[in-house]
Amino acid sequence: MTKNDYLSQITSVVNDTQFIMNRNTSPIRPLSDQAIIEVVLDTPYNQYPEDQEAKFKEAYADYNGFDAANVAVANGSDEWIQKLIIQFGKGGVLADAPDFFMYEDYSKQLGYAFHSIAANENYAFSASAIIHGLDQYKPSILFISNPHNPTGQQFSSLFLQNIADACQARDIIFVIDEAYVEFADTYDRPKNSNVVYIRTLSKIYGIAGLRVGIALAEGAVYDKLVEINHPYPMNSLSLNLASKLFEDRAKLDDWIDYQKDLQIQLAKAFHQVADLIDIVPSKTNFVFMYGDNVDAFVTFLTGRGYIGRTYETDGIVTAARFSIIDKKDYPQLTATIKEWRDQFNNERTANERNQY
Numbered sequence: 001m002t003k004n005d006y007l008s009q010i011t012s013v014v015n016d017t018q019f020i021m022n023r024n025t026s027p028i029r030p031l032s033d034q035a036i037i038e039v040v041l042d043t044p045y046n047q048y049p050e051d052q053e054a055k056f057k058e059a060y061a062d063y064n065g066f067d068a069a070n071v072a073v074a075n076g077s078d079e080w081i082q083k084l085i086i087q088f089g090k091g092g093v094l095a096d097a098p099d100f101f102m103y104e105d106y107s108k109q110l111g112y113a114f115h116s117i118a119a120n121e122n123y124a125f126s127a128s129a130i131i132h133g134l135d136q137y138k139p140s141i142l143f144i145s146n147p148h149n150p151t152g153q154q155f156s157s158l159f160l161q162n163i164a165d166a167c168q169a170r171d172i173i174f175v176i177d178e179a180y181v182e183f184a185d186t187y188d189r190p191k192n193s194n195v196v197y198i199r200t201l202s203k204i205y206g207i208a209g210l211r212v213g214i215a216l217a218e219g220a221v222y223d224k225l226v227e228i229n230h231p232y233p234m235n236s237l238s239l240n241l242a243s244k245l246f247e248d249r250a251k252l253d254d255w256i257d258y259q260k261d262l263q264i265q266l267a268k269a270f271h272q273v274a275d276l277i278d279i280v281p282s283k284t285n286f287v288f289m290y291g292d293n294v295d296a297f298v299t300f301l302t303g304r305g306y307i308g309r310t311y312e313t314d315g316i317v318t319a320a321r322f323s324i325i326d327k328k329d330y331p332q333l334t335a336t337i338k339e340w341r342d343q344f345n346n347e348r349t350a351n352e353r354n355q356y
């Protein structure tokens, strides 16, 4: 089967008038209707899940080069964030800012102190400022997403290693949230025993609704983390649908290529306004932009049905994030962005003329 045959078997459930670009999810589903039916019929969902979890862990670990003994599953990485804070967050939670809002949300849910270390005005982070924060706030756990949500930047191995070592010296758990790692460059990942990685099948794998989240940890940290697991951490249908993705490696490779192609096309479409709006180079399935013209740009895109995520300061939109759409929709997005750009330039020229 060629790549196009495979992708043409996938039905998309989309709203034609709006493009959901605020959730960083896949615009289409990775399994054909036939594959979904087979899995559903083969799943003994009248019974409690038995070997489905082990089977999925093997498949996931094998594809990603991990030891299945270090892999734990839960309902989305959201659940891992909550469990990590329950088990390790009592002394306080630290994160960079901005970052994924659930780090703060779960800390508050549990009544634990939450502190953050802000980026500079260009959304760059300093490892030494974060390490300084470890001494200032004395948290028991630190969260950083890499690649980073919302900016899309990827931190260097050195940046992460310095923070991992500093956390280890202070007996702090360091969580590297790799929700978008499959879109990024491969990097040397800190191997310290106090580092926990979390990953998800909601992003590049395209199954956000099935809620499959991964934690990777070792030794005593792994044991403490899974100590509060339910007897059946995930349902058998989600596990079996997730396992199905790994059954045919050629199809999965095509799927990953397709997602990465969407990432490239998204960056290209938005690059058209890179001289008018600050756009952070992205290693994820979304682009992040900030600056004075973002408000007008987002208003225009929203009017055309492109729904992004906005970040407001004092009621004014100063930053926005837009994630991938389906391949067939890029020509229209590209033309829409160009239209805004032309309109912006015409207005600017007219204004300049009026000043003389």
Ligand SMILES: Cc1ncc(COP(=O)(O)O)c(C=O)c1O
Residues within 6 Å of the ligand: 023, 024, 075, 076, 077, 078, 079, 100, 145, 149, 177, 179, 199, 200, 201, 202, 208, 211, 212, 213
């Ligand atoms: C950085 C980051 N971590 C975790 C999550 C949650 O993912 P999941 O669907 O696995 O709960 C997201 C979702 O947007 C995210 O951006």
